[in-house]
Amino acid sequence: MVTIELVYDRGTIILKPTAGIEVPRFFKFDRRVNVFRAFALHYLDALDFFKKRGYKVADYVLKPIEGNLTVIRKPKLRDYQREALKAWLKAGSKGVIILPTGSGKTIVALAAMMYHKCPTLIVVPTLELMDQWESKIRKFFKTDIGRYGGGKKKLGFVTISTYDSAYINAEILGNKFKLLIFDEVHHLPSSGYRQIAELNAALYRLGLTATPEREDGLHVNFPYLIGKIVYYKGVKELSGEYLANFEVITIKVKLKDEERRKYRLLVKKYKDYLRRHGIRIRSLKDFESIIMKSGLDKEAREALLAWREARKIAFNASEKMRVLRELLAKHRGDKIIIFTENTEMVRRISEELLIPEITYKTDDNERKAVLEGFRSGKFRAIVTSRVLEEGVDVPDANIAIILSGTASKREFIQRLGRVLRPKDRRAILYELITTRTKETKISRKRKKALGDVNVTL
Amino acid sequence: MLPSDLLIARARGDRIYPLYSRFLDHELYIADQLIEAFKSHIGSKRKELERVVKDIENEAFKIGCDYRFVRGLVHLLHRRASFVKPKVKIDPLKARIEIFAEASRRFGGFALDKVERDEVLRTVAARLNISVEDLITAFKAAYEDEEILKSFNNISAEELLKLYNLSLTQTLLFKALYLIADLRISGTDAKILLFNVKKLGLMYVAERTDEGVRLYIDGPASVLRQTERYGTRIAEVLPHIMASCEWRIFARIRRRGRIYKFYITSNLFYLFPKVKLEYTKYDSSVEEYFHKRFQTLGSGWKIEREPEPLVAGKSIFIPDFAFTKGDLKVYLEIIGFWTKEYLERKLRKLKELKDVKMILAVNEKLACSKIINLGYENIIYFKNRLPTPEVYRVLRKYEGLQEKPRLRLRQREKEIIKVPQEAEAFLSKVKVARLSLIVAELEKYGLSVGQVIKLLESKGFKIEWKGISLENVIVKKPPD
Numbered sequence: 001m002v003t004i005e006l007v008y009d010r011g012t013i014i015l016k017p018t019a020g021i022e023v024p025r026f027f028k029f030d031r032r033v034n035v036f037r038a039f040a041l042h043y044l045d046a047l048d049f050f051k052k053r054g055y056k057v058a059d060y061v062l063k064p065i066e067g068n069l070t071v072i073r074k075p076k077l078r079d080y081q082r083e084a085l086k087a088w089l090k091a092g093s094k095g096v097i098i099l100p101t102g103s104g105k106t107i108v109a110l111a112a113m114m115y116h117k118c119p120t121l122i123v124v125p126t127l128e129l130m131d132q133w134e135s136k137i138r139k140f141f142k143t144d145i146g147r148y149g150g151g152k153k154k155l156g157f158v159t160i161s162t163y164d165s166a167y168i169n170a171e172i173l174g175n176k177f178k179l180l181i182f183d184e185v186h187h188l189p190s191s192g193y194r195q196i197a198e199l200n201a202a203l204y205r206l207g208l209t210a211t212p213e214r215e216d217g218l219h220v221n222f223p224y225l226i227g228k229i230v231y232y233k234g235v236k237e238l239s240g241e242y243l244a245n246f247e248v249i250t251i252k253v254k255l256k257d258e259e260r261r262k263y264r265l266l267v268k269k270y271k272d273y274l275r276r277h278g279i280r281i282r283s284l285k286d287f288e289s290i291i292m293k294s295g296l297d298k299e300a301r302e303a304l305l306a307w308r309e310a311r312k313i314a315f316n317a318s319e320k321m322r323v324l325r326e327l328l329a330k331h332r333g334d335k336i337i338i339f340t341e342n343t344e345m346v347r348r349i350s351e352e353l354l355i356p357e358i359t360y361k362t363d364d365n366e367r368k369a370v371l372e373g374f375r376s377g378k379f380r381a382i383v384t385s386r387v388l389e390e391g392v393d394v395p396d397a398n399i400a401i402i403l404s405g406t407a408s409k410r411e412f413i414q415r416l417g418r419v420l421r422p423k424d425r426r427a428i429l430y431e432l433i434t435t436r437t438k439e440t441k442i443s444r445k446r447k448k449a450l451g452d453v454n455v456t457l
Numbered sequence: 458m459l460p461s462d463l464l465i466a467r468a469r470g471d472r473i474y475p476l477y478s479r480f481l482d483h484e485l486y487i488a489d490q491l492i493e494a495f496k497s498h499i500g501s502k503r504k505e506l507e508r509v510v511k512d513i514e515n516e517a518f519k520i521g522c523d524y525r526f527v528r529g530l531v532h533l534l535h536r537r538a539s540f541v542k543p544k545v546k547i548d549p550l551k552a553r554i555e556i557f558a559e560a561s562r563r564f565g566g567f568a569l570d571k572v573e574r575d576e577v578l579r580t581v582a583a584r585l586n587i588s589v590e591d592l593i594t595a596f597k598a599a600y601e602d603e604e605i606l607k608s609f610n611n612i613s614a615e616e617l618l619k620l621y622n623l624s625l626t627q628t629l630l631f632k633a634l635y636l637i638a639d640l641r642i643s644g645t646d647a648k649i650l651l652f653n654v655k656k657l658g659l660m661y662v663a664e665r666t667d668e669g670v671r672l673y674i675d676g677p678a679s680v681l682r683q684t685e686r687y688g689t690r691i692a693e694v695l696p697h698i699m700a701s702c703e704w705r706i707f708a709r710i711r712r713r714g715r716i717y718k719f720y721i722t723s724n725l726f727y728l729f730p731k732v733k734l735e736y737t738k739y740d741s742s743v744e745e746y747f748h749k750r751f752q753t754l755g756s757g758w759k760i761e762r763e764p765e766p767l768v769a770g771k772s773i774f775i776p777d778f779a780f781t782k783g784d785l786k787v788y789l790e791i792i793g794f795w796t797k798e799y800l801e802r803k804l805r806k807l808k809e810l811k812d813v814k815m816i817l818a819v820n821e822k823l824a825c826s827k828i829i830n831l832g833y834e835n836i837i838y839f840k841n842r843l844p845t846p847e848v849y850r851v852l853r854k855y856e857g858l859q860e861k862p863r864l865r866l867r868q869r870e871k872e873i874i875k876v877p878q879e880a881e882a883f884l885s886k887v888k889v890a891r892l893s894l895i896v897a898e899l900e901k902y903g904l905s906v907g908q909v910i911k912l913l914e915s916k917g918f919k920i921e922w923k924g925i926s927l928e929n930v931i932v933k934k935p936p937d
Contacts, residue, residue: 010658010677030680032662032673032771037680171658171677195686199678295465295523325569332565347600353567354560354577356553361601366550370557378558380566 003056006046010171011199012037013046013061024049040174040201041225061201065119065176067157069143075110084231085111093204094227096185098212100234101417105208106133109181110140112206113158118178122160123196125184130160131368133183148173150364163193170199179204180226186211186410188225189218197225210417211410246419246427250443251327252435253319263437266310273303314437315341315404323432327401328353328381335374335397336381339415341404349383358384386411400429407442409449458692459628463529466629466712473710473717475625477728478526478618487517488530488614495534495609503540504602526621533620537610543603545595546587552595555581619730623699626729627692629710629719634683635675636691636708641668642701644763644775650697651773657690665768668703685711699723700732743791743820744777747843756849758782770809780852787814787855789848804833816851818843822907874912877902884916892920892930 002021007014014035015027024046027036038046043061050057077085084097085108093116099105113120122133127150134145137158146156149165155176166173173196180200182188185207188197197205205226212219212229222229255263274281276299281287293300328336340346343359350357356370356379373379374397400419405411419427433443465476478484490513498506514527542549559577560568568574582592597603612620630636642650647670654661654674664671674694676687691708698704705722744762751760764779767788776788792800800819807815816835837847876884880902887895892909899909913920919933 012677012681028680032660032680037677039678039681192686195678195684295525296521298518301518301524328567329569334566336566351596352574353569354556354574355567356557363550363599366553366599369550369554373554373558378561380561 001054001056003058004050005058006043006061008040008061008063008175008201009037011040011174011195013040013043013201014038021055022053039198041198043201044203062175062178064178065146065155065157065159067119067144069113069117069141069157071114071140072142073140075107075114075140077107077111078104080233081108081111084108084233085115087230088112088206089115091227091230093179093206095205095230096207096209096212096222096226096228097230098209098232101210101414103210103233105183105210106136109183109206109208110136112181112204113137113141113179116179116204118204119176120158120179120181121166121173121177121200121202122158122181122183123163123166123188124160125163125187127162127364128367128371129183130162131371133160163187163196166196167193170196174200177202180206182207182226183209185209185222185226186214186219189214189221194221194225211413246416246429248416248429248431248447250431250433250447251323252433253317253323254435255313255317255437256319259313259317260436263310263313266306266313269306270303270310273299273306311438312342314434314439316345317434320403320432320434324349324401324403325353327399327430331399333380334399335377336399336401337397337418338381338383338401338403339405340383340385340402341406343385345403346383346385353383355379355381355383358382360385398427400427402429402431404432404439405442405446407445409446412446413449458631458689459529459532459624461628461631463525463532464625464628465523465525465529466625468712468715468717471716471718473629473712473719474721475622475629476523477622477625477725479728480615480618483517483520483522484526484618485614487513487520487522487527488617490516491527491530491534492612492614492617495538495606496611498606499609501606502543502602503604503606506606507602529621529624530617533617533624534609534612537612539607539609540604541607543594543598543605545598546591547585547595549595549598552581552585552592553599555585556592556596616730619728622728623696623730626721627695630692630695630708631688632685632711633688633691633719634685634709634711634716635673635679635687636694636706638672638674638698638707639666639668639705640670640672640698640701641703642670642766644766644777646697646700647766647773648775650694650701651775653694653697657693659687659690659694662771663768663773664771670766670768670773683709683711696732699726699729743843747845747848748778750845751848754845754849756852758849758852764788767810767813769806769813772806774806774810774813774815776815782852782856785814785855787816787852789816789818791818791820791843793820807833814855816848818848822905874904874908874915876904876912880904884913887918887932888934890932892932895932 002018004015004018004021014030014033014037015023016035017029023036024038024042026042026045027038029035030037040061047057047059080099081104084099088095088097088108089112093112097105097108099108109122124130124133130147130149134147137143137145141158143158144156146154146159147161148154148159148169149162153165153169159173159177161169161173177200180197180202182197182205186209187193188207207222207226212222254260273279279286279290290300290304294304295301324338338349338355340349343361346357346359349355356373358367358370362370370379370382374382397419400415402412402415405415416429419429431443431447433439466473467476491510494506494509494513498509510531514524514531517527518524545552556577559581560566560573563577563580564573568577578589578592582589585592587595640647651661654672659674659676660679662673664673674691676684676690678684678686695706698706701723703723706720708719710717710719748760748762751758758780759782761779761781762777764776767774767776774788774790776790778789780787780789792803800817803817807813807817814835816837817833818837818839821838821840835851837844837851839847876899880899883898884895895913896906896909899912904912910920913932917935919935921931921933
């Protein structure tokens with residue numbers, strides 16, 4: 001019988017050419033070192049292929065991290081969570097599970113870990129989520145936890161990594177785990193991050209998200225990178241019974257005369273520039289071309305600065321500060337998250353109103369202390385830019401106030417998701433927009449997302 | 458290296474090139490202004506420095522400097538500067554947490570007006586026993602722009618612009634799919650270059666050319682799909698390439714969905730800083746001693762240190778010495794830290810160098826596995842110093858002179874290594890560790906690397922080789 005030696009090499013698997021063997025199509029001949037090479041992703045396919053043909057494989061691919069995982073508390077699954085897990089297991093422990101924010105995706109992942117009890121790599125988008133996963137795991141299991149990201153590089157039987165770190169260190173991580181879990185898996189299919197999955201030999205793969213679709217359409221790569229979509233439940237199906245009822249209230253504010261005058265002037269400057277040069281902004285690319293030109297072209301630079309300044313006026317209209325104070329007065333004692341688009345505003349609110357802030361600049365210790373304090377109720381409000389959008393668990397928050405934001409539907413859904421945790425109280429999302437500015441359009445665009453989740457205003 | 462959005466490059470047809478500074482007057486002027494700003498702000502707050510820098514940026518724009526150019530320079534200057542947190546009466550984190558908590562406790566989450574705000578601050582200040590001003594200073598100290606510029610490593614305007622040009626090239630290479638370098642290079646520089654290529658997890662294929670060596674550099678997965686994955690690492694190799702006598706670089710760059718060609722040669726050397734490479738990785742005392750001794754031998758052979766690299770198949774050999782006599786040329790390479798597999802690989806490569814005569818001198822003290830007969834005649838094992846007579850004997854063989862060299866393998870004497878109790882105690886605690894760590898510890902008791910390995914083997918430790926560097930060797934305690 002022919003024996004084939006299969007070896008792991010920095011994110012790929014290689015085999016030496018052997019007379020008389022058939023090599024699957026996903027292997028390519030690497031004439032630099034005279035071996036056949038494939039993405040580590042194809043490890044299982046390769047084994048199947050050789051087994052079917054009766055070759056013997058000397059397998060040196062996986063070097064799983066040693067250790068074990070003891071269950072100290074069994075994750076309790078709701079019906080739909082159990083269904084989701086079953087569907088995933090049935091698909092060969094491969095695939096994507098789609099559940100709305102706040103419906104307990106993490107619990108499903110923990111149940112999958114408990115089922116396999118194997119070395120696991122969990123990939124998450126932010127440091128907050130790393131912390132959160134770590135504390136969840138500690139609650140249910142006793143195991144050695146490693147961390148990659150935020151300046152740390154420690155392997156553990158269960159290792160949690162950011163997408164960035166997992167991408168940079170894909171070669172090192174590629175053969176040490178049997179189970180991969182991607183939280184907020186819609187990040188994965190981008191041209192860089194997809195390599196985390198491609199350069200990894202793990203047998204089992206689980207993707208979790210509430211918002212699988214990508215505007216660039218790359219979500220079609222899920223089956224190749226992780227597996228098919230094995231389970232899907234939308235907000236509609238779960239709201240009421242499992243999730244808080246919610247209400248979206250849009251509050252319109254006006255620019256003050258002085259602000260309005262300035263805003264008009266700036267917008268005119270920007271539009272004049274576009275008209276003079278026959279530029280029409282139809283896509284991000286058109287806009288980028290202005291940014292490109294602004295390096296040396298005085299007019300382009302001034303137009304761009306005018307655009308930014310105008311946007312800032314609309315986003316940070318002084319009336320918003322007044323309305324914010326009113327809303328806060330009304331909700332004293334509630335648990336409130338305030339979102340704004342720019343970090344200057346975050347700082348202003350924090351300094352003036354003495355509300356703890358979290359931005360990408362916030363130091364590690366403070367970030368942890370603030371989140372911890374917010375959870376325990378020591379702090380009743382929190383102000384943030386974009387950091388807290390994704391998946392971070394801030395239990396009991398029932399009021400979200402969006403002072404400013406982009407037109408992104410995903411961002412909107414995620415911000416809404418922060419107050420959509422299971423609880424008895426009704427959740428309210430306030431959205432402040434400045435009338436007769438670009439912001440009305442931005443708001444209309446992002447709220448299209450509500451159509452998808454079926455909300456009554 | 459710069460953030461990608463500060464890259465200034467032009468594309469013409471399928472070519473792309475960075476817009477280098479040519480040391481024009483206005484560029485030198487702006488560079489000087491920025492350097493002066495950093496120098497004069499030692500002891501000031503970051504936000505004050507930033508304000509001045511912003512002014513310079515606006516001024517520069519008026520005289521025709523791209524703002525990305527200015528920001529690029531500022532980025533490089535920041536790397537030469539260090540900031541410290543301002544002095545405060547109380548830990549900023551503590552001050553902040555206390556204030557936020559007080560606002561929540563007293564007013565349900567926030568201070569909605571000046572009265573409430575003052576009350577919170579007064580209460581906390583009183584509790585912490587400091588003044589309200591000191592409390593506010595501590596509160597603000599958490600913000601980055603309150604930091605103080607502590608020191609700045611000075612640089613001339615011209616050097617800064619050269620550094621900028623290098624960084625600009627590296628930033629362009631971030632998006633490189635692969636790089637080809639034609640080099641005329643010394644053995645030492647080649648060693649450092651290839652050491653770095655490998656350390657970064659890249660791969661190379663070498664080819665002999667008329668002028669020297671051609672290297673194709675990319676990464677393992679490049680053969681499966683061309684990817685920018687290795688771009689940042691390729692960029693890191695660039696200074697090592699520039700250190701060679703003559704170089705020519707070709708790279709493919711992906712930018713905005715298109716693929717461009719990028720060329721540059723050492724004719725433009727004056728645009729870039731002179732690269733000096735640290736050569737501490739290799740201890741050269743063995744070489745030096747041997748070189749001196751051999752010269753006094755009067756053998757009639759001319760000895761040359763660090764001759765040109767040799768291309769064997771797709772990889773490179775970097776001999777330490779070349780001996781010439783008439784038409785005869787024999788090379789010698791000293792092998793430092795090694796394993797059996799490493800030697801075997803070396804020999805396989807050697808076979809591809811058909812016409813080249815090569816002596817391998819193997820340092821037994823740096824052995825990491827048991828010596829076995831490898832079936833290659835021209836191996837000399839040595840312990841402390843490379844023995845000139847033995848080398849000479851091999852050379853004579855090439856001269857066609859008889860006296861078959863007696864190059865038998867030396868039997869390694871059974872060595873019993875005694876170590877003090879402290880060392881034993883240390884070893885008994887080891888479960889899993891890097892070899893480098895154990896060596897560092899046991900060196901205190903006068904053990905060499907070879908002895909440490911023997912000691913570990915005799916104690917039944919499992920030694921896993923993941924590479925030739927001690928860092929990559931893992932020592933594991935056997936289960937009892």
